[in-house]
Each structure stands twice: as C-alpha cells, then as structure tokens.
Amino acid sequence: MGLTRARIAVDAMGGDHAPSEIVAGAVRAQAELDADVLLVGDPQQINESLKRHSSAANIQVISADGVIEMHEEPLSGIRRKPRASINVAMDLVKQGQADAVVSAGHSGAAMAAALLRLGRLRGIDRPAIGAVLPTMMAKPVLVLDVGANVDCRPKFLEQFALMGKVYSEYVLGTPNPKVGLLNIGEEPTKGNDLAVRAHQMLEDNPQIPFVGNAEGRDVLSGNFDVVVCDGFVGNVLLKFAEAIGEVMLQTMREELPQGLNGKLGVALLKPNLRRIKQRIDHAEHGGGLLLGVAGVCIISHGSSQAPSIFNAIRMAKEAVDHRVLQRIQSQFEPTKAVASEGQASLSRSTEQSEGNE
Known part of the structure; x- marks a missing residue:
C-alpha cells in the first residue's frame, strides 16, 4: 500500500x-x-x-x-x-x-x-473538492463538489461519483459505498435540467453504485456514503453544515451545569464530549481532497x-x-477500453458491409 x-x-x-x-x-x-x-x-x-x-x-x-x-x-x-x-x-x-x-x-x-x-x-474533465461530513449513523458521508466548479455538466457529476466511490471505499473504509445525487425530491424527474440528466447518466453507469436522489435532509442521515452536486450548491451545504456543528458545540458548552457539581459532571462526561467533538467539528476532518x-x-x-x-x-x-490516484485512474481506463473496442467493432462492421455491397 x-x-x-x-x-x-x-x-x-x-x-x-x-x-x-x-x-x-x-x-x-x-x-x-x-x-x-x-x-x-x-x-x-x-x-x-x-x-x-x-x-x-x-x-x-x-x-x-x-x-x-x-x-x-x-x-x-x-x-x-x-x-x-x-x-x-x-x-x-x-x-x-x-x-x-x-x-x-x-x-x-x-x-x-x-x-x-x-x-x-x-x-x-473537472476536478472536484470532496468534503467529509458526519452522519447520524456514526459513519462519514463524502460530498463533492463543494466549491471547485460553480457550474457543472451532467458528465462532471458522473465523474465526481466515480472518484467519490473510490475515495469512500479505500480511504474512508466503506464497503460498497452508496452514491446519491443531491436534489429537491426523490423522483428521477425532479430538479433542474442538470439534475434530471445527471440522474439518468448515474443510473446507466454500471461502475457507479447509484441508489437515487438525496434530498437535503438525507445528506447527514447515513443512508448515502457519497453525495454528488455542483460546487455552488455543495459549498453552501458545506458551510451550513459547519455552522450547525459550531452551534451544537457552543450550545453544549453553554448548557453544561455550572459550579462544583457541573465540573464533576463534565469530568464524567469528558470521554463522551470528546467523541462528540470528533464527530461534528470540521477541524477534525482537516479539509477537502481535490480529486x-x-x-x-x-x-x-x-x-x-x-x-x-x-x-x-x-x-x-x-x-x-x-493509492487513491491510481485507483481513480483505473475507473476511467475500462471506459476508454470499451469505447475503443466499440469503435473497432463499428469499423469492422462498416468494412464488412462495404465488402458485401
């Protein structure tokens, strides 16, 4: 390794x-x-x-x-x-x-x-920034893109999904990661033109374990391991999630009991509080990987x-x-090989047709 x-x-x-x-x-x-x-x-x-x-x-x-x-x-x-x-x-x-x-x-x-x-x-075609966020199932979700590409084409989201799948599986340790598309509804026909066309491409790609649309409330549910979106929406989502984490940490500090009894209680809860901080504090994740x-x-x-x-x-x-780079690259080699094989097959068919005429 x-x-x-x-x-x-x-x-x-x-x-x-x-x-x-x-x-x-x-x-x-x-x-x-x-x-x-x-x-x-x-x-x-x-x-x-x-x-x-x-x-x-x-x-x-x-x-x-x-x-x-x-x-x-x-x-x-x-x-x-x-x-x-x-x-x-x-x-x-x-x-x-x-x-x-x-x-x-x-x-x-x-x-x-x-x-x-x-x-x-x-x-x-375009790199994407992936951010790791906590979920309710005590496992992370990878969201990309969170800021590299404000405007995207459907094929960009398809590529983000392939890269995210590799990172989730090999670095985050998620077996058979489930990929979702951030959208305003679960139905394939929901959303703008980008979402509808990207949904079809993700569904048609056998390399992508696509399980459907993810609404905003689903991102942190743990039902998805990778969520793809354009960089504009992803950046808004990321900063909102970070703010929620900061609010939760601040609220816990303010609501913990004061005085001697409070200090004793905090001492007993310290391991739990440390684990909570590790799950929701964005500083614990370091940043985003430019995939x-x-x-x-x-x-x-x-x-x-x-x-x-x-x-x-x-x-x-x-x-x-x-070896994330090598593993990501390998996801795109079969596609190229299949395309080349298909082109060669088409050429052979054309030659045979011309020979039969």
Whole structure:
C-alpha cells in the first residue's frame, strides 16, 4: 500500500494563522504519523515558529518567496508569483520530491496551481473538492463538489461519483459505498435540467453504485456514503453544515451545569464530549481532497489551526498510502477500453458491409 513513508509538502504560509499554527500541526504530524513533512515558505518565519517545538528537528524547510493573498485573483496570482509557497509545494510533487500537498491558503490559488502544475488525471474533465461530513449513523458521508466548479455538466457529476466511490471505499473504509445525487425530491424527474440528466447518466453507469436522489435532509442521515452536486450548491451545504456543528458545540458548552457539581459532571462526561467533538467539528476532518488532479492535494480551511492541519496531513498520507490516484485512474481506463473496442467493432462492421455491397 503506497510508500512506506509518505512525504507531505505543507504550504506553511497559507491561512489565517500561518505560519505558527501550520508549523505546530506539521510538527505533531511528523511526530505521530509515519510521514515526512516538508514546510514550504519563508525560512526565517518558519524557523522562528519551529523554535517553539522541541520535537521539530527532523522537519525539512523548503524556501519559497511570497504567498498568494486572499484578495488576489488566483490565476494571475500564481503566474505573477512563480516562487510563491503554493507553487513551490506543487512543484515538489511534480518533481517527485513530495507525494502530496496540504494548504490552508487561497483555495482558488491552490486549485489553479494544481491544475497548471500537476494537470488532470486522464478522463477527468473537472476536478472536484470532496468534503467529509458526519452522519447520524456514526459513519462519514463524502460530498463533492463543494466549491471547485460553480457550474457543472451532467458528465462532471458522473465523474465526481466515480472518484467519490473510490475515495469512500479505500480511504474512508466503506464497503460498497452508496452514491446519491443531491436534489429537491426523490423522483428521477425532479430538479433542474442538470439534475434530471445527471440522474439518468448515474443510473446507466454500471461502475457507479447509484441508489437515487438525496434530498437535503438525507445528506447527514447515513443512508448515502457519497453525495454528488455542483460546487455552488455543495459549498453552501458545506458551510451550513459547519455552522450547525459550531452551534451544537457552543450550545453544549453553554448548557453544561455550572459550579462544583457541573465540573464533576463534565469530568464524567469528558470521554463522551470528546467523541462528540470528533464527530461534528470540521477541524477534525482537516479539509477537502481535490480529486481529479494528478497529485494528492488537500485544501484546508483558511481558519485552520494546528489540529486541523494535523488531520489534513493525516488525510493526505491516507490518500497516498491507499493509492487513491491510481485507483481513480483505473475507473476511467475500462471506459476508454470499451469505447475503443466499440469503435473497432463499428469499423469492422462498416468494412464488412462495404465488402458485401
């Protein structure tokens, strides 16, 4: 399964709390995960942050100049700053010096850099960002796309479903994952033109374990393992789900009893509260995997702190170890082979018809 020790390039300058929180998460990952972390960015700032950690001796620092700011237009930013931290991190993967990239910086810049420097996997028209959300059945659901593509064609959703199936099965450990299409009703004829046409394509593809439409209330039910949608709807859904998690955590803090009895009660409930936080706090999942590019790329929240960065690096390592890229690519090879075989058969039939005339 993958490399014995994955090498993860981390954009140390990206995010609201860079580089201190990024470095802290990376140091923990280096210590606890079977992975090597490469911190990419301003060496002076990174080394200042590393001095605060006693276990940071083995972390490699890769020099980069500048960062793509949040107000910058992604494409022009990465072109004007070829040595920006996200560009250098992507180049490390392209050159085989790293196996994956983690960034909490400008998500548009991260996606643009991945596309320009790594390219798409064969057969993929558009990459998608997949987000892992908790469900009522104590198992996760993968939602994609959650922001890479505001406008989609039906075939994009079909490709998202294939990529999501692979990730759910091999990384999230879901046997025979059930795929759903986010829609406003269960019936195949419900929804806009995109939903109706995508439903038919998903239903007709034997590679996709499609079980039908998923309404908004179904996403977190646990009845689906993968839910596909366009990036506009997916991003709204993701941010709403994150807000719900934050509201629940805040409500629990406010409603826990006060005083000595309250403290004793909290002490008894601590293991349960920790498990609840792990299930509903988006920081526990690290970020979203950019599926469809020719390299493992995790896009974390801009507000990510050390725990989220640690989990993003863990997510990247799992994707590398489970050979997600190779498995996704294999899903599109049979389609090409069948198409080629069909074309060859058609040519033979045409030749025979012409010979009989």
